[in-house]
Amino acid sequence: MNYNDEEKQPTQQEPLTPLQERLKREEEEELNKKRAKKDKGGNKTGYFVSGLSGVIVGALLMWLLLPSLVGQLPGTNTAINQPNQHNTQTATAVTTDITKAVEEVSEAVVGITNMRQVSNFWNQQSTTQAAGSGSGVIYKIAGDKAYIVTNHHVVSDAQQVEVTLADGSKENAELVGSDIWTDLAIISISSKNVTTVAKFGDSDVLKQGEAVIAIGNPLGLEFYGSVTAGVVSGKDRSVPMDLNEDGYVDWNMEVLQTDAAINPGNSGGALINLAGELIGINSMKIAESSVEGLGFSIPINSAIPIIEELELKGEVQxxxxxxxxxxxxxxxxxxxxxxxxxxxxxxxxxxxxxxxxxxxxxxxxxxxxxxxxxxxxxxxxxxxxxxxxxxxxxxxxxxxxxxxxxxxxxxxxxxxxxxxxxx
The missing domain is CATH 2.30.42.10 (PDZ domain)
Structure with a gap:
């Protein structure tokens, strides 16, 4: 048996005196205070870093959202804050059956001015002045002449007839023939500046309710080439006419009725169909306060024989x-x-x-x-x-x-x- 190795027994701690216990407790309290102070300092730093990050993020958000927020405020001008925005404009050329028909015929419709001699009361001299105006339609070119059909009453008693073309140029016209009974007249001008001639249609095939277009110069040349649209309101209408203004009906004129606006100055102008064909010569409107949209036009099928005879003979026999x-x-x-x-x-x-x-x-x-x-x-x-x-x-x-x-x-x-x- 080896007795040199002593068996180690647990050491028993001796009890602390009251003084030692008090000193130990104070030491532990002091140590706890230091630890608490250290932890508190570390938290403040964390809070500061977190707050600073929040401020930075908020500022970035406000910088990004500010323009849209300002645009929503009452009285603010968005265009000032967004100078790169522009209004958009779309240019669309609209073509319809009406615009096509008008393009084909409009330059064949002219202005006609009835010029008469007017005496000056003070010096007893006569001057030629405009006594009235109307419209006409170029329907034929023969040699150096262009022929225009209009109303008899547009050129009646004129000492001189002046024609205004679509380009604004003016031509002196010659009276070829006139017929009071049908209210038709033919005049001619030089064909030099004439570019468009109207084509005759067939008024007999017109249908009630069919779309038609009136072209003329209502109220004078100031409204040259005005276009109005409507329908054929009635066919084979008969309108009584007092030709010599004696209070008795002398003639019942055969006309087409339309609601296309026909006003003074439209007389002699064109009534066309959607094919751009001349199907009537605008003649009159019943002007009463209680009547609206009641215009009349001479059917082209009735006008053609008169036109041909006026060209040939200057009158209708x-x-x-x-x-x-x-x-x-x-x-x-x-x-x-x-x-x-x-x-x-x-x-x-x-x-x-x-x-x-x-x-x-x-x-x-x-x-x-x-x-x-x-x-x-x-x-x-x-x-x-x-x-x-x-x-x-x-x-x-x-x-x-x-x-x-x-x-x-x-x-x-x-x-x-x-x-x-x-x-």
Missing amino acids: RPAMGISLLDLTEVPAFYQQQTLNIPEEVTTGVVITEVVKGSAADKAGAKQYDVIVEMDGKKIENSIELRKHLYNEKEVGDKLKMKVYRQGKLVELELVLVNKTTL
């Missing part, structure tokens, strides 16, 4: 029968039975209200209250159809066969047409 007319539909049923004594099945025709003594009708044996129902084998229902047949298909000197009802009996008459030269 119009065949005449020598009678006054009234549509049967305008006669009350009582008088149809008692005075005219026509069969009940006869509902249309033209009543002869007066026979001029010595006229073609008088010589043929026509009587007052005869009812015309047929001409040259064609049924006649009204005065418009009668005039169409008489003026479009007959000439002075031609024979005309017609059937009339006279007191219930059908009578056949034959007459030789003469020239109608007076009212």
Whole structure:
């Protein structure tokens, strides 16, 4: 047994005196204070770093958001804060059927000024001044002349006629011919500066409600080439005309009715369809406070024979029968039975209200209250159809066969047409 290695036994600590315990406790308290002070100093540094970071981030956010926030404030001008922004503009050229038609015809529509001699009261000298204005349509070029159709009343009693073209140039015009009965006239100018000629359409194929365009110079040359659009309101209209202003109706003009605006100065201008074809010569508007959109135009199919004759002869040698007319539909049923004594099945025709003594009708044996129902084998229902047949298909000197009802009996008459030269 080796006794040299002593077995180590746990050392037993001797108990501390009261003084030692107090000193130890004070030492521990002092150590705890130092530790607490150190920890507190470290936290302040962390708080400072965190706060500084927050300030920096907030400033960056405000710098980024400030322009949009300012733009939302009442009374602020966003354009000042955003100088690079500009208003956008879109240029779109719109083309329609109406614009195409107008482009084709507009330069063929001209201004017409009626010039007359006016005496000066003070020096007793005469000067030529504008007495009125209207419109016209260039429809033909022949050699060095261009022909223009307009209204009779536009050039009536003119000592001189002046034409204003689309480019503003002016030409002195020559009167070729005029016809009071259809309110049509033809004038001519030099073709040197003429660039556009209107094409004749077919007014017989027009449909009620079809779109039409009026081109002219309402209220004078200040509104040169004005365009209005509308529809065909009615066909085969008959408008009474007092041509010599004696208070009595002398003529029933056949016209187209349209709601396209036609005002003073539009007279003689063009009424065209969407194909750009001339289908009417604007003539008049009923001007009353209670009437709106009621304009009239001479159908081109009725105008063409007149235009051709005016070109050729300078006047219309119009065949005449020598009678006054009234549509049967305008006669009350009582008088149809008692005075005219026509069969009940006869509902249309033209009543002869007066026979001029010595006229073609008088010589043929026509009587007052005869009812015309047929001409040259064609049924006649009204005065418009009668005039169409008489003026479009007959000439002075031609024979005309017609059937009339006279007191219930059908009578056949034959007459030789003469020239109608007076009212």
